[in-house]
Amino acid sequence: MPEAGSGTAVRPGPGAQPASASGAPLAEAVLSVARRDIASFHALPLSHGGSIRNSKIRDVYEALFGQAQLASEVSYSGTMLDSFFRPRGPLRAAQQLAAASFGADSTTFLSAGTSTANRVALGALVPRGGRVLADRSCHQSVHFALGDMNATTEYAPMRRCCASCPRTFADLRRLLDMFALAVAEGVPYDTVVLSAVSYDGVRYDMPALLAALAELHPGVSVLVDEAWGAVHRFHPRLQPLTALEAVRGLRASDPGLPMTVAVTHSAHKSMSALRQGSYLHLMGDGEMQESIAQALFQHHTTSPSWPVLASLDLARLQAEAEGEALLDRSLNLARTLREEIRTDPRLSAYRTLGPDGHLGDPGLLVHDDPTRVLVDIGALGITAAEFRRILFDEYALYVARESGDAVVFHVHIGVDEGILLRLLDALRIVQRTYRATTEALAGDVAEHFIIAYPPGIPITVPGEKLSDRTRGELDALRTSGVEIYTLRQGRTAAVSPAGGATDTAAPVDTE
Numbered sequence: 001m002p003e004a005g006s007g008t009a010v011r012p013g014p015g016a017q018p019a020s021a022s023g024a025p026l027a028e029a030v031l032s033v034a035r036r037d038i039a040s041f042h043a044l045p046l047s048h049g050g051s052i053r054n055s056k057i058r059d060v061y062e063a064l065f066g067q068a069q070l071a072s073e074v075s076y077s078g079t080m081l082d083s084f085f086r087p088r089g090p091l092r093a094a095q096q097l098a099a100a101s102f103g104a105d106s107t108t109f110l111s112a113g114t115s116t117a118n119r120v121a122l123g124a125l126v127p128r129g130g131r132v133l134a135d136r137s138c139h140q141s142v143h144f145a146l147g148d149m150n151a152t153t154e155y156a157p158m159r160r161c162c163a164s165c166p167r168t169f170a171d172l173r174r175l176l177d178m179f180a181l182a183v184a185e186g187v188p189y190d191t192v193v194l195s196a197v198s199y200d201g202v203r204y205d206m207p208a209l210l211a212a213l214a215e216l217h218p219g220v221s222v223l224v225d226e227a228w229g230a231v232h233r234f235h236p237r238l239q240p241l242t243a244l245e246a247v248r249g250l251r252a253s254d255p256g257l258p259m260t261v262a263v264t265h266s267a268h269k270s271m272s273a274l275r276q277g278s279y280l281h282l283m284g285d286g287e288m289q290e291s292i293a294q295a296l297f298q299h300h301t302t303s304p305s306w307p308v309l310a311s312l313d314l315a316r317l318q319a320e321a322e323g324e325a326l327l328d329r330s331l332n333l334a335r336t337l338r339e340e341i342r343t344d345p346r347l348s349a350y351r352t353l354g355p356d357g358h359l360g361d362p363g364l365l366v367h368d369d370p371t372r373v374l375v376d377i378g379a380l381g382i383t384a385a386e387f388r389r390i391l392f393d394e395y396a397l398y399v400a401r402e403s404g405d406a407v408v409f410h411v412h413i414g415v416d417e418g419i420l421l422r423l424l425d426a427l428r429i430v431q432r433t434y435r436a437t438t439e440a441l442a443g444d445v446a447e448h449f450i451i452a453y454p455p456g457i458p459i460t461v462p463g464e465k466l467s468d469r470t471r472g473e474l475d476a477l478r479t480s481g482v483e484i485y486t487l488r489q490g491r492t493a494a495v496s497p498a499g500g501a502t503d504t505a506a507p508v509d510t511e
C-alpha cells in the first residue's frame with residue numbers, strides 16, 4: 001500500500017504572497033494539503049517539522065530544507081490527494097497534461113528515477129521468454145533489468161566517435177543489420193532498447209531508426225532511453241530527433257502503425273524537476289498502458305515522493321511556457337563557450353570536440369547534442385580529474401564527467417550568462433597557472449622561476465637543471481592544491497631580491 005501521513009501547518013508569513021500553481025493540478029493539490037493544519041496518524045513524522053520541533057537537529061533541517069519543504073513532505077493516498085498506482089484525481093490530470101505536452105498516448109510520473117522507469121518499461125514491453133536486441137551503451141538499469149527477466153538479450157556493439165574524441169555510442173548500422181537478419185531468419189526480436197541521448201552529447205536519429213525498425217518488423221516494441229533529453233521536446237531545433245516526435249511522424253503516414261514505443265526521461269536531468277523525478281511516456285494501446293501500470297506496481301516504491309511528483313507537473317508547465325526561450329539561451333551560451341575557446345588566446349590550451357564535424361557522417365545515424373560542450377584539456381598538463389577538482393574547490397564550478405583528457409560541460413537551462421562568465425574566467429586562470437608550468441618544465445634546464453605558495457620558495461630558478469625529482473615534486477604540489485606561479489626570466493623585476501614575489505596576486509604566464 002502507498003503510505004499516507006502528516007502534521008501541523010506551516011503557513012506563509014503575514015504579507016507573503018501565497019504561491020499559485022495554476023495550470024499544474026498536482027502541484028496545486030500538494031500545495032493545498034501542505035498549507036492545511038493536518039495531523040497525521042499514519043507516517044512521515046517529519047512532515048511540517050513535527051518530530052523535530054524541539055530537537056537539536058531542527059536548525060540543520062531547516063537550513064537544508066526550509067519550512068516549506070518540510071510542509072510539502074506529505075503522504076496522503078486515495079481521495080485525500082490521489083492514488084499513485086491508480087490515479088483518478090490531480091495526479092491523473094497532471095499526467096494527462098504531460099502526455100499532451102510531450103505528444104504521448106500516456107505518461108506516467110515516477111519519483112524513483114529513470115533507473116526504475118527503464119525497469120518498469122521493460123517489464124511491460126518484453127514478453128515472457130522474449131528476445132531483446134539491446135544497445136550495448138545502455139544504462140546499467142537496462143542491463144540488470146534484462147538479466148533479472150531472463151530475456152534472451154543480444155547486444156549491438158559500441159563504436160568510438162573518432163581517434164581524437166572519446167565518445168562512444170551504439171553502432172546503429174550493425175544494430176539494424178542484426179535486426180534485419182533476425183527478421184529474415186524468422187526469429188525477430190520482440191523488443192529493441194536504444195539509449196538515444198548520451199551524457200557526452202550524442203543523439204540518435206530516432207526518426208530514421210524507428211522508421212527502419214518499423215519497416216522490417218512493424219509489431220516490434222522499442223524502449224528509447226532519453227534520460228538526458230527530456231527538455232528537447234520544447235525546442236524546434238532539438239525536437240525533430242526525439243522518439244516521440246518520430247512516432248508522430250510515422251503515424252502520420254501510417255495511422256495504424258502497430259509499433260509500441262516507450263520513452264523514459266529523467267526530467268531532473270534537464271528540466272526543473274526535483275531529483276529522481278522521471279517521466280515514462282508510452283505510444284501504445286490500452287492493453288500496453290495497463291501493462292505499464294502493473295509493472296509500475298511491481299517495481300516502484302510504494303512510498304512515492306509527492307514533492308517530486310508535483311515537481312514533474314511544474315517542470316512540464318515551465319517547459320511549455322518558457323522552455324524554448326531557456327533552450328535558446330542554452331544553445332547561445334554553448335555556442336559562445338565553443339567560440340571563446342576557439343578564438344581567445346587565453347584559452348588556447350583547450351580544444352573543443354564536436355559538434356563541428358565529429359559526427360557529421362549521416363550514415364552513423366547520430367548527431368551532436370548542441371547543449372553539450374566537450375573540451376579536451378590535455379594541453380594543460382594536468383589530468384581531467386585534477387582539472388575537475390580545481391574547478392570545484394577553487395571556483396565552485398562542478399563538471400560531472402571526464403573521459404580521457406576530455407570533460408563535458410552540460411549547458412542546461414539553469415546555466416545563465418553570469419555562470420558562463422565565471423567558467424570562462426576560471427578556464428583562463430587555470431590555463432595561466434597550469435599550462436605555463438607545464439611548458440616551463442618541458443626542457444632540461446629551467447628558464448623560469450616556478451614558485452609554489454605556500455611557502456613561496458622557488459622550486460626552480462632560471463639556469464637550474466630540471467630533474468625528474470623536481471617534476472615529481474611539482475606533480476605532488478599540484479595535486480595537493482597549492483598555487484603555483486611561473487615567472488619568466490625577463491619579468492624577474494616582479495620578484496624581490498630576496499626571492500619573494502612582490503606581487504603575489506599577479507602570476508605571470510609564459511606566453
Ligand SMILES: Cc1ncc(COP(=O)(O)O)c(C=O)c1O
Pocket residue numbers: 112113114115116138139141195197198199225227228266276278
Ligand atoms: C542513459 C541513462 N539512462 C538512465 C539513467 C538513470 O537515470 P536516473 O538517474 O533518473 O535514475 C542514466 C543516469 O545517468 C543515464 O545516463
